[in-house]
Amino acid sequence: MRVQTMLLTTLSMFAAGLGLAAMPGGGGSNMNMGSMNMPSQSPQERAAAAYNSGVNNVKRADALDAAAAQETDAKKHDKALKKAHYAYVDARRDFEDATHASPNLPEAWNALGYTQRKLGEYDASLKSYDRALALRPGFPEALEYRGEAYLGLNRVEDAKQVYLDLFATNRALSDQLMQAIKTWIDVQRKSSGSHDTATVDGLDKWVQERSQIAAQTAALTRAGAPASWH
Numbered sequence: 001m002r003v004q005t006m007l008l009t010t011l012s013m014f015a016a017g018l019g020l021a022a023m024p025g026g027g028g029s030n031m032n033m034g035s036m037n038m039p040s041q042s043p044q045e046r047a048a049a050a051y052n053s054g055v056n057n058v059k060r061a062d063a064l065d066a067a068a069a070q071e072t073d074a075k076k077h078d079k080a081l082k083k084a085h086y087a088y089v090d091a092r093r094d095f096e097d098a099t100h101a102s103p104n105l106p107e108a109w110n111a112l113g114y115t116q117r118k119l120g121e122y123d124a125s126l127k128s129y130d131r132a133l134a135l136r137p138g139f140p141e142a143l144e145y146r147g148e149a150y151l152g153l154n155r156v157e158d159a160k161q162v163y164l165d166l167f168a169t170n171r172a173l174s175d176q177l178m179q180a181i182k183t184w185i186d187v188q189r190k191s192s193g194s195h196d197t198a199t200v201d202g203l204d205k206w207v208q209e210r211s212q213i214a215a216q217t218a219a220l221t222r223a224g225a226p227a228s229w230h
Contacts, residue, residue, distance in 0.1 A: 043101045043102055044101070044102055046097070046098075046101040046102075047097075047098045047099075047101035047102035047105055047108065048098075050094045050095070050097035050098040050101060050108075051094070051095065051098040051105070051107070051108050051111070053094045054090075054091045054092075054094030054095045054098065054108075054111060054115070055091075055111070057087050057088075057090040057091035057094060058087075058088070058091045058111070058114070058115065060087045061084045061085075061087030061088045061090075061091060061115075061118070062084075064080050064081075064083045064084035064087060065080075065081070065084040065118075067080045068080035068081045068084060085119070088115050088118045088119050089115075089119065091111075091115045092112065092115035092116060092119065095108055095109075095111045095112035095115060096112060098111075098112075099112055099131075104135055105135075106131075106132040106133075106135040106136040106139055106142070107132075109128050109129070109131040109132035109135065109142075110128070110129065110132040110139065110141055110142045110145065112125075112128045113125040113126070113127075113128030113129040113132065113142070113145055113146075113149070114145055116128060117145065117148065117149050117152060120152070122149050122152040122153045123153070125145070125146075125149045125152075126146060126149050126150075126153075129142045129143075129145055129146040129149065130146075133146075138169070140166065140169065140170045140173050141173070143162055143165065143166055143173070144162070144166060144170075144173040144174075144176060144177050146162060147159045147162030147163060147166070147177045147180070148177065148180045150162065151180060151181065151184045156199060156203055159177070159181060159184075160181075160203075160206065162177060163177050163178060163181065163210070167210075167214070171214075174214075175214070178207065178210065178211070178214075181203070181207060182207060184203075185200055185203060185204050185207065188200045
């Protein structure tokens with residue numbers, strides 16, 4: 001359970017020197033100003049405050065989600081999942097506030113999509129990722145997250161296409177999406193009647209073929225570097 005690091009540069013809208021925290025995973029400093037909207041704050045300052053509050057809530061939610069996955073006691077597992085759910089709800093509200101205050105901030109739309117997806121709101125998350133990508137074409141983290149949302153909707157062919165696009169531009173993120181695809185296959189095999197066997201078997205074969213190609217080409221391009229082929 002992870003949130004991809006978003007490297008946030010100093011945007012022109014924050015010319016006064018106000019920075020944004022990076023999403024969990026490394027990089028960036030966290031200006032923990034909370035989500036309180038002071039009357040004297042500019043829309044950009046309100047967006048930054050809400051965004052940073054959301055980052056803290058996502059960190060808390062992801063930690064609880066990871067703890068639940070490792071918990072063997074059923075009651076403790078359910079309790080951690082419930083806490084994670086409410087933390088994601090808090091984060092979603094923060095990122096909604098950020099997008100309302102500053103609608104042209106792609107990082108906030110991407111983060112909103114992440115929380116929506118974690119809450120099972122896949123259609124809504126796709127709209128948020130689309131908004132992030134409209135503001136920043138080729139935004140790699142939004143592309144990868146969108147691929148995972150496609151899997152949540154069982155849109156296998158769309159997820160495969162996202163993988164191919166990322167494979168040509170960002171090998172690290174394509175690897176992460178591939179892992180999500182493998183997890184989807186495992187879940188489908190364990191869930192009776194959730195998906196037809198032919199589709200799952202066909203995707204499994206595709207994964208094996210793509211994994212072999214990835215291994216063969218690993219030495220030809222460094223991770224994350226653009227390649228000229230799909």
